[in-house]
Amino acid sequence: xxxxxxxxxxxxxxxxxxxxxxxxxxxxxxxxxxxxxxxxxxxxxxxxxxxxxxxxxxxxxxxxxxxxxxxxxxxxxxxxxxxxxxxxxxxxxxxxxxxxxxxxxxxxxxxxxxxxxxxxxxxxxxxxxxxxxxxxxxxxxxxxxxxxxxxxxxxxxxxxxxxxxxxxxxxxxxxxxxxxxxxxxxxxxxxxxxxxxxxxxxxxxxxxxxxxxxxxxxxxxxxxxxxxxxxxxxxxxxxxxxxxxxxxxxxxxxxxxxxxxxxxxxxxxxxxxxxxxxxxxxxxxxxxxxxxxxxxxxxxxxxxxxxxxxxxxxxxxxxxxxxx
Amino acid sequence: xxxxxxxxxxxxxxxxxxxxxxxxxxxxxxxxxxxxxxxxxxxxxxxxxxxxxxxxxxxxxxxxxxxxxxxxxxxxxxxxxxxxxxxxxxxxxxxxxxxxxxxxxxxxxxxxxxxxxxxxxxxxxxxxxxxxxxxxxxxxxxxxxxxxxxxxxxxxxxxxxxxxxxxxxxxxxxxxxxxxxxxxxxxxxxxxxxxxxxxxxxxxxxxxxxxxxxxxxxxxxxxxxxxxxxxxxxxxxxxxxxxxxxxxxxxxxxxxxxxxxxxxxxxxxxxxxxxxxxxxxxxxxxxxxxxxxxxxxxxxxxxxxxxxxxxxxxxxxxxxx
Numbered sequence: 058x059x060x061x062x063x064x065x066x067x068x069x070x071x072x073x074x075x076x077x078x079x080x081x082x083x084x085x086x087x088x089x090x091x092x093x094x095x096x097x098x099x100x101x102x103x104x105x106x107x108x109x110x111x112x113x114x115x116x117x118x119x120x121x122x123x124x125x126x127x128x129x130x131x132x133x134x135x136x137x138x139x140x141x142x143x144x145x146x147x148x149x150x151x152x153x154x155x156x157x158x159x160x161x162x163x164x165x166x167x168x169x170x171x172x173x174x175x176x177x178x179x180x181x182x183x184x185x186x187x188x189x190x191x192x193x194x195x196x197x198x199x200x201x202x203x204x205x206x207x208x209x210x211x212x213x214x215x216x217x218x219x220x221x222x223x224x225x226x227x228x229x230x231x232x233x234x235x236x237x238x239x240x241x242x243x244x245x246x247x248x249x250x251x252x253x254x255x256x257x258x259x260x261x262x263x264x265x266x267x268x269x270x271x272x273x274x275x276x277x278x279x280x281x282x283x284x285x286x287x288x289x290x291x292x293x294x295x296x297x298x299x300x301x302x303x304x305x306x307x308x309x310x311x312x313x314x315x316x317x318x319x320x321x322x323x324x325x326x327x328x329x330x331x332x333x334x335x336x337x338x339x340x341x342x343x344x345x346x347x348x349x350x351x352x353x354x355x356x357x358x359x360x361x362x363x364x365x366x367x368x369x370x371x372x373x374x375x376x377x378x379x380x381x
Numbered sequence: 382x383x384x385x386x387x388x389x390x391x392x393x394x395x396x397x398x399x400x401x402x403x404x405x406x407x408x409x410x411x412x413x414x415x416x417x418x419x420x421x422x423x424x425x426x427x428x429x430x431x432x433x434x435x436x437x438x439x440x441x442x443x444x445x446x447x448x449x450x451x452x453x454x455x456x457x458x459x460x461x462x463x464x465x466x467x468x469x470x471x472x473x474x475x476x477x478x479x480x481x482x483x484x485x486x487x488x489x490x491x492x493x494x495x496x497x498x499x500x501x502x503x504x505x506x507x508x509x510x511x512x513x514x515x516x517x518x519x520x521x522x523x524x525x526x527x528x529x530x531x532x533x534x535x536x537x538x539x540x541x542x543x544x545x546x547x548x549x550x551x552x553x554x555x556x557x558x559x560x561x562x563x564x565x566x567x568x569x570x571x572x573x574x575x576x577x578x579x580x581x582x583x584x585x586x587x588x589x590x591x592x593x594x595x596x597x598x599x600x601x602x603x604x605x606x607x608x609x610x611x612x613x614x615x616x617x618x619x620x621x622x623x624x625x626x627x628x629x630x631x632x633x634x635x636x637x638x639x640x641x642x643x644x645x646x647x648x649x650x651x652x653x654x655x656x657x658x659x660x661x662x663x664x665x666x667x668x669x670x671x672x673x674x675x676x677x678x679x680x681x682x683x684x685x686x687x688x689x690x691x692x693x694x695x696x697x698x699x700x701x702x
Contacts, residue, residue: 277482283437284477285497285548286470299487375487375532 065367069360076356077131080349081124087345092116094343095140136353137346141339146350150332154354156226157331161313161320161358163247164254169309171255172262173302177293179263180270191263198260203319207253207326214249221248224328250327254319258312262305269301276300302373310366314359384453384588385411385434385473385556391447392426392433398659403429405612406448408685409590411556416582416589418603418620420596420635424655426612427592431558433458434590435475436465452556471501474549478561480541484533490544491517491529494551501552516547519584520577539570546577550585557587563598575601596636600624608632611655611666618690628690628697630671665694673702 092110096102102110111117115126130137136146179191211223222228226246231238273279274297282296321333328334332351339347371377392404404426411417419427432438434450436457450457452472457465477483485493494513498504504512510529517525520543533541542562549557559578563571575598582589591602599606603620608629616629627633637649653670664679665671671678673696685691686698696702 277477277479278485280437281477281483281493281545281548282485284435284469284475286466286468286500287496288466296485300485373487375489376534 061371062364062368065364069364072360073353073357074128077128077353078124080352081127084345084349085120094345131353136350139339139344139347141342141344141347146346149335149347150350150354153330153332153335156329157317157320157324157333158358159243159247160250160254160323160329160331161316163251164258164320165309165313165316167251168255168258168262169305172259173266173298173305175259175263176266176268177270177298177301179267180274181289181293183267183271188267191267195260195264198256201256203253203257204322204326206256207250207323210249210253211326222246223249226330250323250329253326254316254323257319258309258316261308261312265308266301266305269304270297273297273301299373303370306366306370306373310363313362313366314355317355317358383410384413385409385590386451387430387434387448388451389448390430390433390445390450390458392429392438393444393446395442395444396659400444401658402661403443403612403658404433407609407612407614408448409607409614409617411588411590413555414582414586414588415604416591416602417605417607418591418593418599419607419609420593420599421609422594422655424611424658425609427594427609428560429612430609431475431560431590431592434556434558435469435473436460436462437469437475467501470497470554471552472554473556473558474552474554475558475560476542476545476549476562478564480538480545480565483545484541486533489530489532490536490541494529494544494548497548497551512551513547516551517544520544520547520581521573522547538566539573542566542570542574543577546574546581550581550587553585554587557582557589559589559591561593561595562591563595564593571598572601578602596624596638608635611661612658613666613693614685615667615693616691617685618687622690626690628692629667629694630673630696630702631667667694671702675701 090107092107092114093102095110095114096106108117115123118126127137134147136150138144139146139149142149175187175191175194179185179188182188214221215223222245226243227239228242228246231242234242270293274293279292279296282292287296317333320331321336323329324331324333325337332354336348336351336355338344339351387407387409390404390407391402393400394403395401407426407430409417409419409430419430421427429438429443433445434457438445445458448458452468457468460468484490488496491510491513494516495506495509498509498512499506502509514525514529517529522528522540522543528536528540533544536544542565546562562578563574566574578589578591579602581587589602591598593599599620606616606618606620606623607614608616608623608631610631616623616627616632623632624636627636631651634649634651638651651670656666656669662679664677664681665674665683668674668678675695677695681695683693683695683698685693692698694702
């Protein structure tokens with residue numbers, strides 16, 4: 058297990074290196090001169106000013122040298138300075154990555170738990186009403202764009218049924234409250250963004266676990282469990298689900314990247330102070346170092362999520378242990 | 382009073398062709414501590430009989446439409462699901478045909494045996510685990526304490542079937558149903574499993590209802606034999622009587638299919654296949670494949686007749702077949 062983890066982390070680091078290099082060239086491919094952007098796009102900067110900026114930012118050096126400097130900086134934890142905020146990108150992201158992780162993890166957990174639960178209920182009676190509901194819900198949930206779900210929820214909860222806050226992450230009026238009140242306040246704010254982000258994936262997991270459970274429930278060892286005298290609930294959740302969970306885990310791991318890009322939209326719709334919101338604003342402002350930083354951290358989250366998926370896969374299925 | 386009495390059991394399955402009668406008035410008795418072998422070709426209703434007794438027929442599409450299954454005089458066809466759960470694994474246990482797929486791949490074999498014990502006995506987890514190890518040792522698994530921590534994929538087919546047997550006898554059931562327990566195994570392993578089942582029966586005092594299509598298994602195991610064909614019992618009696626003096630042409634055909642070393646030449650076979658259940662007519666269901674069939678055979682259904690050795694065949698009953 059230890060060597061497996063070490064190897065996965067090594068591959069993850071290699072992958073991150075690839076991401077950094079790719080990001081670097083991607084930004085260099087973008088049209089326009091960074092010096093012009095930095096100096097201000099009004100076009101008022103003289104050639105001397107631009108030249109000074111280029112020297113200042115190391116843009117006068119050949120590309121491979123620039124890449125080397127950039128990689129060295131990244132390794133030291135320096136992702137450059139935002140053109141817009143004039144602050145280190147690492148600080149900007151540091152302030153915002155917490156809310157994003159909170160949102161993404163909450164949505165992931167919500168979609169997996171509720172999705173699997175619905176799927177199991179549906180699989181129990183494949184021709185029943187629950188099964189039909191899951192199929193219809195899955196199709197709709199998958200088809201509806203996340204920003205539309207968000208806007209509909211805002212309309213519903215801003216005017217018709219004002220029980221959840223529809224904007225931001227915390228209430229200003231609770232600034233002086235005790236810590237646990239603040240935690241509850243954040244969770245209260247989390248409900249709508251997390252639900253919005255979860256709906257698509259929840260629908261997918263429900264459908265997937267329904268299919269996976271149906272297959273597993275026909276297996277011989279399920280009959281063995283029943284022959285022992287196990288309760289139906291034990292048969293479903295202990296004997297069947299552990300086996301049916303494997304394909305769900307795979308998809309959940311793969312979906313994590315999509316979840317992060319979905320978070321970008323959801324954060325924008327709900328004004329959630331996360332990385333997605335920062336990325337969105339930075340793209341509009343052509344704040345290249347910040348965009349690169351956001352990409353770097355988003356990639357790192359996906360890499361970490363994939364390592365965790367592989368680990369949980371091995372925990373769930375003993376047949377995979379002891380293999381590379 | 383027999384331990385287990387299956388009395389005129391009738392089971393139907395809903396299919397594309399409408400309701401098909403899978404079991405048509407099957408009657409069997411199993412006395413305490415004896416071994417009854419139920420033999421017949423695929424699709425004759427052997428496994429449905431076993432699963433009905435366990436209360437494990439998928440309903441729908443299956444349905445018990447008539448008859449009774451009495452365990453110690455209690456009719457299982459009328460028992461609640463909770464009652465059946467209490468009986469399953471405790472009073473009646475089952476060993477399945479496919480040891481490769483009958484164990485859950487994500488739990489250790491020790492866990493799976495301990496679970497059966499915990500479901501029916503008021504013991505601690507540790508006690509159940511220790512009992513599981515003792516059972517593994519009893520069914521002949523070397524270094525049982527270690528193997529209890531193994532996952533099914535780490536064991537051979539023969540070992541897995543031993544684990545299934547350990548699990549089935551873990552609560553000392555009175556009735557042990559074995560559905561072709563050796564079909565998926567090597568011949569040498571088959572003999573070991575038969576020996577083990579015989580030992581287990583002696584030590585644990587269980588009655589065994591064994592389902593098989595292997596006449597060799599019958600001669601190894603059976604006190605009595607019931608031969609099934611197309612959802613009916615067509616011949617029944619003491620194993621020696623039936624094996625040495627088969628009366629139904631179908632039973633004679635089955636016995637003729639056993640290869641033997643001193644009998645050179647081609648093996649005999651029974652022409653044709655078991656007819657599809659939805660196409661069964663009025664008469665004897667074997668008539669189409671029978672060398673002796675007469676007009677009566679196609680017109681009426683013969684019933685089981687006789688004292689100790691009973692047969693459902695007009696020819697055998699009247700002495701012309």
